[in-house]
Amino acid sequence: MNEDQTDVAGSFMALLRPIRRELEVYCRRMIWNEHDAPDALQNAVLNAFKAFDRYHDDTNFRAWMFKILTNEVFKLNGKHGRLAQFEYQVEPEELKALPALENSLEYRDWLNAPEALADALDQELIAALKTLTEAERAVLLMRAIGEFRYREIAEALEIPLGSVMGNLARARKKMQDAILRSQRRSVL
Secondary structure (H helix, E strand, O other): OOHHHHHHHHHHHHHHHOOOOOOHHHHHHHHHHHHHHHHHHHHHHHHHOOOOHHOOOOOOOOHHHHHHHHHHHHHHHHHOOOOHHOOOOHHHHOOOOOOOOOOOOHHOOHHHHHHHHHHHHHHHHHHHOOOOOOHHHHHHHHOOOOOOOOOHHHHHHHHOOHHHHHHHHHHHHHHHHHHHHHHHHHHH
């Protein structure tokens, strides 16, 4: 590597390091096959580094990386035939089969506390997340884990602002319903 390439790599890594953990958590929650998560993350970082010469300092690096990672996750999920068109909605009765959450009262406000989301995401919630469409899941996780503003999510996913708000509202409602069902089961 010559000196210019070393400077570029250093600049890229300086921007990547502070958000790496966020990207990892987001990727693990978005990807259908857990074994694909490292590949998705690695491919996204590689693609971003290759395109780093087109990155502008006035651009939000974090949003740019989430956009690249989201596209990579969608691509890998698609390879497994799990695109949104193949997803199915699970009825509330089917979700009742999920075991009750331990200490479920602690998770009541998890959607409003991104730091609590990582702790709250046990297997039951992961199963409930998988009932969301890809768009709903991406918007919810970018908002909850990444703390993105609506406009940043719209830009990262290249969807209208109204779609972001609609997907987020539907995702929150579905997750809230799943948590409430789980809480009711734990009381019984």
